[in-house]
Amino acid sequence: MINLETPKKFEFLVGQAHQVATEIFRTNSRKYDADEHSYPKELDMLAAVIDGMNEGGALSGAGAGGVGESNGSSKQKSRDGNRNGSNIASLLGLIELCWGDVGLALTMPRQGLGQAAIAAVANEEQLGRFGGKWAAMAITEPEAGSDSAAIRTTATFDEETGEYVLNGEKIFVTAGDRAQLIVVWATLDRKQGRAAIKSFVVERDNPGLILERLEHKLGIRASDTADFRLENCRIPKENLLGSPEIEPKRGFAGVMQTFDNTRPLVAGMAIGVARACLERTRELLSEAGVEIDYDLPPHAQVAAASEFIAMESDWEAARLLTMQAAWMADNKKPNSLQASMAKAKAGRTATDIALRCVALCGSIGYGEGELLEKWARDVKILDLFEGTQQIQQLIVARQLLGKTSAELK
Amino acid sequence: MAVGLRALNRLASNGLIDRFGLRDPAQRVLHGASKATVRTATRAGRTFAATQKLSKPARQPRTGRTDLFDLTPDDEQQLLRESVRDFALAKLRPAAQAADEACATPDELLGQANELGLTMVGVPEELGGAVAERSAVTTVLMAEALAQGDMGIAVACLAPAGVSTALSLWGDADQQATYLPEFVGENVPAAALAIVEPRPLFNPLSLETRARRVGGEFVLDGVKSLVPRAADAELFIVAAELEGEGPALFIVESGGAGLGIEPEPAMGIRAAATGTLIIEDVKLPAGALLGDPGCELMAECVQLGRLGWCAVAVGTGQAVLDYVIPYVNERKAFGEPISSRQAVAFTVANIAIELDGMRLATYRAASRVDQGAPFAREVSLARRLCSERGMAIGSDGVQLLGGHGYTKEHPVERWYRDLRAAGVMEGALVV
Numbered sequence: 053m054i055n056l057e058t059p060k061k062f063e064f065l066v067g068q069a070h071q072v073a074t075e076i077f078r079t080n081s082r083k084y085d086a087d088e089h090s091y092p093k094e095l096d097m098l099a100a101v102i103d104g105m106n107e108g109g110a111l112s113g114a115g116a117g118g119v120g121e122s123n124g125s126s127k128q129k130s131r132d133g134n135r136n137g138s139n140i141a142s143l144l145g146l147i148e149l150c151w152g153d154v155g156l157a158l159t160m161p162r163q164g165l166g167q168a169a170i171a172a173v174a175n176e177e178q179l180g181r182f183g184g185k186w187a188a189m190a191i192t193e194p195e196a197g198s199d200s201a202a203i204r205t206t207a208t209f210d211e212e213t214g215e216y217v218l219n220g221e222k223i224f225v226t227a228g229d230r231a232q233l234i235v236v237w238a239t240l241d242r243k244q245g246r247a248a249i250k251s252f253v254v255e256r257d258n259p260g261l262i263l264e265r266l267e268h269k270l271g272i273r274a275s276d277t278a279d280f281r282l283e284n285c286r287i288p289k290e291n292l293l294g295s296p297e298i299e300p301k302r303g304f305a306g307v308m309q310t311f312d313n314t315r316p317l318v319a320g321m322a323i324g325v326a327r328a329c330l331e332r333t334r335e336l337l338s339e340a341g342v343e344i345d346y347d348l349p350p351h352a353q354v355a356a357a358s359e360f361i362a363m364e365s366d367w368e369a370a371r372l373l374t375m376q377a378a379w380m381a382d383n384k385k386p387n388s389l390q391a392s393m394a395k396a397k398a399g400r401t402a403t404d405i406a407l408r409c410v411a412l413c414g415s416i417g418y419g420e421g422e423l424l425e426k427w428a429r430d431v432k433i434l435d436l437f438e439g440t441q442q443i444q445q446l447i448v449a450r451q452l453l454g455k456t457s458a459e460l461k
Numbered sequence: 462m463a464v465g466l467r468a469l470n471r472l473a474s475n476g477l478i479d480r481f482g483l484r485d486p487a488q489r490v491l492h493g494a495s496k497a498t499v500r501t502a503t504r505a506g507r508t509f510a511a512t513q514k515l516s517k518p519a520r521q522p523r524t525g526r527t528d529l530f531d532l533t534p535d536d537e538q539q540l541l542r543e544s545v546r547d548f549a550l551a552k553l554r555p556a557a558q559a560a561d562e563a564c565a566t567p568d569e570l571l572g573q574a575n576e577l578g579l580t581m582v583g584v585p586e587e588l589g590g591a592v593a594e595r596s597a598v599t600t601v602l603m604a605e606a607l608a609q610g611d612m613g614i615a616v617a618c619l620a621p622a623g624v625s626t627a628l629s630l631w632g633d634a635d636q637q638a639t640y641l642p643e644f645v646g647e648n649v650p651a652a653a654l655a656i657v658e659p660r661p662l663f664n665p666l667s668l669e670t671r672a673r674r675v676g677g678e679f680v681l682d683g684v685k686s687l688v689p690r691a692a693d694a695e696l697f698i699v700a701a702e703l704e705g706e707g708p709a710l711f712i713v714e715s716g717g718a719g720l721g722i723e724p725e726p727a728m729g730i731r732a733a734a735t736g737t738l739i740i741e742d743v744k745l746p747a748g749a750l751l752g753d754p755g756c757e758l759m760a761e762c763v764q765l766g767r768l769g770w771c772a773v774a775v776g777t778g779q780a781v782l783d784y785v786i787p788y789v790n791e792r793k794a795f796g797e798p799i800s801s802r803q804a805v806a807f808t809v810a811n812i813a814i815e816l817d818g819m820r821l822a823t824y825r826a827a828s829r830v831d832q833g834a835p836f837a838r839e840v841s842l843a844r845r846l847c848s849e850r851g852m853a854i855g856s857d858g859v860q861l862l863g864g865h866g867y868t869k870e871h872p873v874e875r876w877y878r879d880l881r882a883a884g885v886m887e888g889a890l891v892v
Contacts, residue, residue: 053535054598056825057834059528136529346841347760350848352664365845368825369818376821379530393814442807449806452782452813453790460806 056372059136062144069145072098073152078423081153084274085426089266091230092156092274099161139313139381143320143374150324154430155274157321162186164227165314165438166235169251172310173294182253188231190222190280198443200237201246205282207238209289216252216292218260218285224437228278229263232256236282240298247300253291260285271429315391315438316377322402322434323371329402329427330364333409336416356412363405370398389451396444399435406431500723500739503715506650506695511638518634519585521595523833532824537592538599545577546606549776553610554872560732561875564724566617566690571651574618579603580644583626583892588637589645590629597765597830600626600892601772601823608776609783612879613732615773616890620689620733623769623891624652627698627710627762630891631752636712640696651693654766655685655738656700656888665763665887666756668708670701670740679703679745681711684737689889691722691736698751699740700759700888709754710762711745719743729878730886762891764840765830769890771823771840774847774883778816781858781876785809788871789861808857815850822846827892848884855880 058066076094084092149157157163166187174182196202205220218238228234234254241248254261260283267277289296334344342356350358374394380387406428410417417424435441450460534542552570560566582600584590592599600622607615625644628637643650656665670683681701688697695715703709713720721739752758789800789809799805826839855877859866866873 053524053527053531054533054538054824054828055527055529055531055832056821056828057526057530057832059530061528130527130529130531132533134527134529134531134533140530346837347666347763349662349664350845351662352667361841361845362849365822365842365849366818368822368839368842369815369846369850372821372825373814373818375530376532376817379532390817393817396810397814397818442803445807445810446803448810448813449800449803452786452809453800453806455800455806460801460803 056375058144062141065141066144066148069148073148077149077152077156080156081423081426084155088268088273089276092159095156095159095161135382136379137382139378143316143378146317146320147324150321151328153274154321154325155272158272158275159227159230164231165189166231166233168314169235169310170293172313173251178293182233185233186231187233187235188225188228190225190228190234190236192224193221194223198440201249203237203239203249204242205236205238206242207240207250207252214289215286216289218252218254218282218287220282222282223279225278225280226275228280229266229276234261244298248298251293252287253293254285254287258285258287270432271426272433311439312388312391313381315395316374316381318434318438319370319374319394319398322398322431323367323374325427325431325434326367326402326405329406329409329424330367332422332424333412334360336413359408359412363408366401367405370401373397389448392444392447395439396441396448399441402431403435500721501692503720503722504693504695505716506714509639509643509714511635512642513638515634515638518632518637519587521585521629524594524596524831526832534602538602541599542602542606545603546609548577549607549610553607553614557611557614557732557872557875558869560614564726564731565734566614566732570614571618575649579618579622580625580649583622584629584641584645588641595831597768597827597892598824601768601827604769604772604890604892605776608773609780611732612773612777613730615776616689616730616733619769619890620653621649621651623654623766623889624696624698626891627654627751631710631758635748636751650695651690652696653689653691653694654698654888654891655688656763656766657686657886659684659686665700666708666759668700668702670699672701672703672709672711677747679711679749681740681743681745683740686737687725687727687735687886688738689733689735691738692734697738703754706754707756708759710751710758712749712751713743713745717743728881729875730882760837763887764837765891766888767840767844768823768826769892770883770886771843771847772892773890774851774880775816775820775823777876777880778819778851778854781854781873782812782816784873785858785861805861808861812854812857816854819846819850851880851883
């Protein structure tokens, strides 16, 4: 039965996430934007609180760790087999947190996207060792961004010690300096292309993992972005996620599937930031005497109100596309197309909304007295990482047109 | 410069057309144009009379809501959607171009469409309706599927359903007993809601069509624009400002004194045979007032109408997407399919993305109607998306076919014209 409302059963989770966003994120937003690279220690306290929350309670689902496999609890299922599970829960929690501050949400202890990769491909033993830890994701290299199949970091198996030896350079590792684990993509054999790319778990304190620098950025300055050098970085062979065999048929596809679960989350971040922009702009417009009338045609109300509804309508489309993608993941429907559609729409829409809100609010919007200018800087990353706007469009287009990556470059 | 042009124009109008033997064709065109605007009386329709007496009006109950987010239509909805879509693609699409040119939908198609039960979905079961509970979602799904065949014909088919739904929602016992049996029978009357008025910046909550109480009756004056199937309609629901009481809806039977019709073909949805309804000093009985006057009911009517227009825009957008995909894959330029170029491929991707956003926003608004939740905001957002993004899809559809898209060899030029209606039209497709 068609219903696109947010389920009541998630109200508690959303409420808790909203409290955290209001009380902790918003109050520290400006501080860590100004003081880039300083560790937001307030979050440690928060992490302790989250750890203390019982299962099913709220923020356990607010990060990326919970996506992927729904936990199969029969309580989540309705009679007709419809399921609203951890993907929707994680999405809703994250929207609230990013309404508070997307930079701080990205650097929440133990909520990095690396956990999504671990959850997607780890075996039981690995889940036992790595589950619940703070895991960052290291994919991008100086010469390989969107083109992640072209990575050059190598993993060589050392028969004598039973270890993999990693060599290469990784950039743009979100929370890389703060995480306990880094999930590193590396190739077992560059000649064999995508199929040889595997993910390896590297402990942050591994001496072969050398921090080169932390990036200075346009926004999300509360979240550190690390560049690493891997120099004869040795890890036990048990730290390879998934199968060590090079299987031309699957391999890379398996790694890429992680994105089907994480892209809706990044879309959710965009939706959270954009909602913050819309809400604050509406308050400021209201103070300026502009009221929104949803029944009036666009041409029959003041331009600012009309523009607001236009922004809100695109926001609604982005939000529903994202809910659709998460809902499909919860119901084990293939959602690669919908995940990329959601990410594309949310990334561009949120950026557009944030920048227009700044303009609507004039110097108040542009100045540091409000958070609008910060949100407009923060939001841009969401149209870039986890696949840029153009990569999402490529994925969508290839699926619709039935084209391979060789046929549509 | 302007003076010169004016002189040239005078010369052309006096001498040149005679010298080239063009006088006759020009006159024929002028004659045709004036003939097309000749006013006719509204159709002398059937007599609507109550066959049974109702003690109180019947209403479909709300569906209530499931707590879970769900995009799967129920079995009945899936069945209806599929059968309507099959019908639309098999029957409407092949007839679309001719209907567009003729500014009329063939009676045979209208009859077949009635067999789908379009006018019965919004009618309570005790009055012969087809669906137990209030289901704007079901109507939206059927309208979307129908428009996948052709938007203009879909509007022609759906216009009577808008009237039967309005009568079901707001009619009193007498009104329901008088009119609804005709809409659940074999011979469904042509009927339409008439909301739009011909002026820039039209706002449906601020009407210039006037109604006054005279004795126990009403007198109406005004002009209604782009009324679907105006010439054939046997029943109208007309929106008018009731003096001192606010906007109101009136049931107007065709054939009465003071009612006139002028053909009003437009840029698109031409198969819907749109016309102007002219209302001059039309006297209506006390029982003609539908529902309570005031902005509340009028706003609801407008919102439900916009939802219907959203639904047909979504269906038309889907038709565009389904048409351009094989075209850009087959059309070759520079030695390869044009879809191998990102500029083309990304346009297709964006059509799909925006279309899905339009669809989800429309479904959400419709499901809130069924649940009895407030839906003004959700309808407004869906309306804006379907109006603006829908129009962009129509434009992209033509663009992807290049010059070929501009010709009548392909339906994309029609969809370009049709999709603009989603932001202009009001009422008519109440769901």
